[in-house]
Amino acid sequence: MTDATQIPSSGAARPAGKSIITTDDRTKKRNAAEKRFRMYGIAAILAGIACLVVLLGSILMNGASAFQQTFIQVPVYLNPEAVDPNGNRDPEEMGSATTFTYKPIVVDAMAALVEERGIETEIDPGDMDALFSAAAVAQVRDRVLANPELVGETVTFNILASSRVDGYLKERVSRDSVARDSNIDAGHLDIVDELRAEGDVVKRFNWDFIFGADASESRPEQAGMGVAMLGSFFMMLVVLGLSLPIGVAASIYLEEFAPQNRLTDIIEVNISNLAAVPSIVFGILGLAVFIQFMEFPQSAPLVGGLVLTLMTLPTIIISTRAALKSVPPSIRDAALGVGASKMQSVFHHVLPLAMPGILTGTIIGLAQALGETAPLLLIGMVGYIATNYPDGVASGFLDPNSAMPAQIYEWAKRADPAYYERAWGGIIILLVFLFAMNAIAILLRRKFERRW
Amino acid sequence: MPFYWTLAIIALLCAAGYVLGRRKAVASVGGDKRRLHSLPNFYGMNVALKGAVPAFGLLVFWLIAQPLFVEWRVSSIVSDLAVSEARDLGLVMVDVRRVADGLDTAVATGTMTASEATDIAAGDGNVRERLGAAGVALGSEVSEPVLRAAQRYRALSSTGDTLRSVAVLAVLLLGLGWAYRETDGEFRARNVVEQGVLALLLGAACIAILTTLGIVLSLIFNTIEFFSIYPASEFFFSTTWSPSFGGGSSLGILPLLWGTLYISLIALAVAVPIGLMAAIYLSEYASPRVRGVAKPALEILAGIPTIVYGLFALLTVGPALMVVFGDGGLGWMQAGTAVMTAGLVMGIMLIPFVSSLSDDIINAVPQSMRDGSYGLGATQSETVRQVVLPAALPGIVGAILLAASRAIGETMIVVLGAGAAARISPNPFEAMTTVTAKIVSQLTGDADFSSPEALVAFALGMTLFVLTLGLNVFALYIVRKYREQYE
Incomplete structure (x- = not known):
């Protein structure tokens, strides 16, 4: 027979307190270390996944609004005297009227819209250009050159709002930040609020962001990928x-x-x-x-x-x-x-x-x-x-x-x-x-x- | 003849050669294909390959050589002018090329006839105005030698183009004819074609060598040029970096190296503990289900482009750190772009890199070692710490070195997140800049490539290349040397 059978059965040889049923201090310590080690591992994985979540979350939260764009629906009277001084509706000759000619037309239309809606404002009608994008004027001009028969009529355009207005509706631009901004006043934002209530200012899906071209530094509202x-x-x-x-x-x-x-x-x-x-x-x-x-x-x-x-x-x-x-x-x-x-x-x-x-x-x-x-x-x-x-x-x-x-x-x-x-x-x-x-x-x- | 036509003719003639070669081989044995040495298609391929390969080779060679040749001949005309007006020959050549392109456009749009373009002199008519009418804006009046050089340039280029087409077609026809003549039933077409294909495969494999050669040569030549106009000792030991394109700039690499290493260190301090612990948990503890979710989730981080991390650093992490450490909080930080910002984000980027490499290495430790350790009564974490990790150590060190080399070479995160000021400072909340960020800033924009301020980028690139290559080689060496062979 081997030695194994000769272990004294009394149990007296076992050191005091060493039971296999109750854990001793050292085992407790080792088990605690084991648990801690495992927690470190879980913490590491959670940290990694948390980074992923924060990264994807901040991309989605900050980027989703780029797919929405603010437009203003304005009825524009296309004054024939300005856009077609020769009066023959020939797109080639009308091409000589640049965006400088068109800008007052759009600004007037904007002011007329504000007046028509009965909005009281201290903003000078000539300063209405802060509401829409510089690209909006070109938008109107392109449409007129493509359809000369529109001249002399009042046509409703969906023009691009300026990036400040767009930012205001997306809560990127606040009234505090506007106070330091030379491009737009709080009065403009009041107009925007009222027009929004009337349904003239709308946010729509921005196809131009996906399919459009890049724009110059001053008109982010027009830039696309x-x-x-x-x-x-x-x-x-x-x-x-x-x-x-x-x-x-x-x-x-x-x-x-x-x-x-x-x-x-x-x-x-x-x-x-x-x-x-x-x-x-x-x-x-x-x-x-x-x-x-x-x-x-x-x-x-x-x-x-x-x-x-x-x-x-x-x-x-x-x-x-x-x-x-x-x-x-x-x-x-x-x-x-x-x-x-x-x-x-x-x-x-x-x-x-x-x-x-x-x-x-x-x-x-x-x-x-x-x-x-x-x-x-x-x-x-x-x-x-x-x-x-x-x-x-x-x-x-x-x-x-x-x-x-x-x-x-x-x-x-x-x-x-x-x-x-x-x-x-x-x-x-x-x-x-x-x-x-x-x-x-x-x-x-x-x-x-x-x-x- | 336009370039595309040459290509189309090569393709067409080769296809014809294929058909003819195949037909001749079949005809030579009276239509009994079993008497051919090879399958009929090989005879066709033999003809097509012998036509196409030399023709394409010549075409590529010609495309590279012709501009060099034309440049050399034309520059001899204007070199006197460059000397007399004390202008850089390269700049005069830019003018010449622009005028030549302008004449081409003018002929193409019909504002000038072809003979006018070749004969017009600076004296008759206003060349600049006439080119302007064709939509070519020139910076200054065209002088007589430049105009003559431009005309010479056009003449040489067009003769070159014609000659190229003729030569390529001649070579093509010669190759096709030769291959067609040797085609008959006895010809060992398969062996010849397979030799040719093998050579093409070898050629493709050699592109890796060519790329390395291209990198090394372009770095070395420009670096030598840089050191010929700027002292090397200044570059390596000066502690100030203040380039000014007006001249008199001080281009010391030390502040850039300091920024690079500091950012990499922070990145590793983030990535190594998280990545390593994640790898240990995934390979030792996690159930297959947890592993199946967590491992791909971490690897998504590795697939995200660095520009995204750059923007994340600039617009999310930077402002968030400013809230805690900026003026409103502890006041240690001046701006959102800082070493800490870039380091943290780069650390996040490196987590999956460290974790997946370590995961593979830990999994490669044989199970018998773990079983032995459990048999001796060790707990799981004791086994990991005292048996598995020591066994996997060389591989893990290698992984960390590879991650360090990644961090040093990373560009977009530091360009957007680390700031632009070159300084040596122990404060991690200050903006510093790195080698890669400065390569970008020195080489973008309209810098003159012969100025030391632009050429320094090549010396920086050389340093970066040597540094990362050294780290990689060292990592491989450690892994090979200290790897335990289990089995």
Whole structure:
């Protein structure tokens, strides 16, 4: 028999107080430490999730209002003597009447509206221009030039309210802040309150923010993301068109064909290092090589796309290699066994099986590239006010443009707080794209992923 | 011939070559495909590849070489002018190019005939006005040598373009013809095509090397140029950073490095404890359900673009910190943009980075080690602290170093959140600036690229590149050297 049976049964050898039923001090301490440690872990995760919630919450709270815009419904009498002095309704000749001619018309219409509603105000009728945007005058002029038959009639326009009025309705501008503001008086806000009660001032969904062009620094109410979105779109076309074929070709070489030699080692080390190079350094590369040396046009989506391609390549190569590696060797052996060449086995069998993984990796790489800002700053995609849509495919690639993240940065830098709202709103649009891309990647993976 | 046409013709001829090559191979064996060495398609591909690859190669080479050549020939015309008027040759060349583009536009819009554009002299008619009518605004009157240089530039460019099309098409036809001639039933088309495809694959893989080379060369050349006009010792050891584009600026990197390291340190102080504890909890304690929710939630943080974090720092975290530490509160903070703001937000950005790397490393510690520890009576937390973490330490250190390299290279958060003043101060509530933020501010705007104030950005970029690369290599070295091999 072993010693185990010879333990004295009396229990006297057990130190006093050491019971397995009641815990002693040291065990209590250790259990408390255990509990604390666990709490630290939970606290860490909660802290991380809290950061996420605060971040997303502040984006939504600050940005959602950018999708609403205040409009004023004003009946405007289009005085023929002012807009069409020659009286022949010829749009070409009427074009000589500039926005300077139109401004008094809109201001008068505004004052007339205020009087018609019976609003008593100390504001001079000539100062009504603080209520509407500078863009509103151009809006009226464009409509008149497009429809000359309207001249002489009273037409109701939905004109853009100024950013201060818009901010007042969104509670960004308060009466306290107006007191220090030279652009608008408290009296204007009284008018706005009354007009709002009458239903002349309305808040509507702001399609122009999504599809419109950027505006100059003084009229945030007019600024939109549309042109920058197109810039991003053309950049992503370049990135997709270059990085997918190059990345897949490089991965096939490294995974399937590369011999064990110096060159292969150098390529591998280079790829893993490039993945860790800060994005701003890629911007320097783009500036020095593409713009200074090759003299590509500045601010062009083509150049942005090239820089982002170089940046995304390591990501795509790494995920493509993982996808190729996950195809079991038996597939290759079977193909070789029935007489395919090595190249045929890869292109006919391995690559199609790895395709879902490759596409997932590519979409994630594209999503990264879409949100990248720093390299775009250096190749001049910031500071450019994207007010014109490109006229065609070639000009889409070559004409100066902005990109979504660059546009957001541009707005964040402008002094007017109304632009901050636009920047947050722009982030919502950007994040919608990113979430959509990631969702597609996840769906692709769920649907086509094969376990071998 | 427009550039796109060249591309279209190459594509068309290659497609034709493919069809013809395939047909000739099949015909050479009397239609009995079994007697061919390779599958018929390989004969077609052989012809198409031998046409397209050299043609594209020449096209790309020509596109890069022609501007350099034209520039060199034209600059010899205006170099006397540059000397006589004591102007920078580069600036004169900018004028020349602008005038040449203007003449092109004028011809395209029809305000000038093609022969007028080539013969017009500065003497006859007002060139500037006529170009202005075509919508080309010129800054100053066009002088005779500049106009002549511009005309020469146009002439050379257009001859170059014609020659390019001719040469590319000649090479294309030669390649196609050669491949077509060698096509017959005995020809080992598959082997040749596969060799060609392998070479293309290798070429694609080499783009990684080219990119690195491009980065290193563009940094080195410009950095050397910078150090030739600004003393290196000043750059590395001076403690003041005050660039002024008028000249006489002091460009010391130390304040920028201090700001960079201070912000990174705060970021790591936030990210490492939270990320590491989260990873430990997720891999050791969490039930699969909790893990299934918490891990993706944390990883969302990693997918959010840095511009979003930048705006978050500028507009949410900065003002929030001002409420506590600003004038109304403790009075330590002057403005919302400060080291603390940028550091905290960067820390949030790095949490998922640290946690997912550490998670992988902790999961790689074999279960048998934990079981052994439990068998000796250790509690779970004792096991983690005394067995799992020491085993995972090299990997965790590597992860932290990688996170540090991320923090040092991060741009948008510091551009928006850290302020613009370069100073060395121990107070984390003061605005400081970083290497990356200054690269952006020195290279954006209309700076002259030959001034030390712009070139310093390349020296800063070089420093940044060396620093981050060093950290990465060091991290990999630590992981490799101290990794325990379990099995």
